[in-house]
Amino acid sequence: MKKILLELFILGTLGMAQSNYEVYVKSGVKISQSEVDKDSKEITNLVNKEIIERYVPEGKKISKKLYQEYIKKSSTELLENIPKRQKQAAKEYFDKTSKIIENNFLNVIDNLTILISEISFLEKNKAKVRLVSNSKDIDDFDTDEILDEAFEKANISYKEMDNIEKMSKAKLDNFYKYLDEKFKEKLNDLDYVETYSEIEVKKINGKWELEYDFNTSLNEIMNGFNTNDD
Structure with a gap:
């Protein structure tokens, strides 16, 4: 700056x-x-x-x-x-x-x-x-990097995201949980x-x-x- x-x-x-x-x-x-x-x-x-x-x-x-x-x-x-x-x-x-x-x-x-x-x-x-x-x-x-890490931890591929309507609620809930954890971790650092x-x-x-x-x-x-x- x-x-x-x-x-x-x-x-x-x-x-x-x-x-x-x-x-x-x-x-x-x-x-x-x-x-x-x-x-x-x-x-x-x-x-x-x-x-x-x-x-x-x-x-x-x-x-x-x-x-x-x-x-x-x-x-x-x-x-x-x-x-x-x-x-x-x-x-x-x-x-x-x-x-x-x-x-x-x-x-x-x-x-x-x-x-x-x-x-x-x-x-x-x-x-x-x-x-x-x-x-x-x-x-x-880098928000995109955190999203990538959350997808990886939740074991969700981008191919699965192309058919998001078929994805299980449990799998998506895990992704949201990991995403929140990753954001808190990165911001805290x-x-x-x-x-x-x-x-x-x-x-x-x-x-x-x-x-x-x-x-x-x-x-x-x-x-x-x-x-x-x-």
Whole structure:
């Protein structure tokens, strides 16, 4: 994935760890330590409320909806080319297989975390917040390979799949069981990857606010988390 090109700025000596994130003040910015502490807490509350607590459930909802729409479209297209005698059996196969895949991938999404990793005061009333997302690296995840392994373990050949309507329920149930086990095993073995994004906040009339509205900020974060900062 692409790297985020972060703006470089000179940092002063007020860097310190606070609540698991770093706080910095740009060199030359006149702000007291007590103001840094107070403003950092206010910024944290703002970002947690307006970004993190809203992004995570919304992101899960959108991911599930997009997946379900994709599966529905794909299944419809595939069923169009299947003989009438096989349509019901094939539909059941697509439905059960896609549900197994959905449940396993949504479990990965459920375990995604987004946290503040850094707050940098660029000016007395302007700061940049760096967010870090920690999730399983599924970029190179091979679903076809897992399907092949499940077929092999269930002792099902592709020739048998050409006559799926004749296959025994017991044999297919074994396949679904192995498929679910394989997905869990492969996803569990994946490494976690950190991705980063940045937003800016400003103090207006004594109150810290996001520089953009929520939807604009969310789009920037989504775009940022599609890249990787090594």
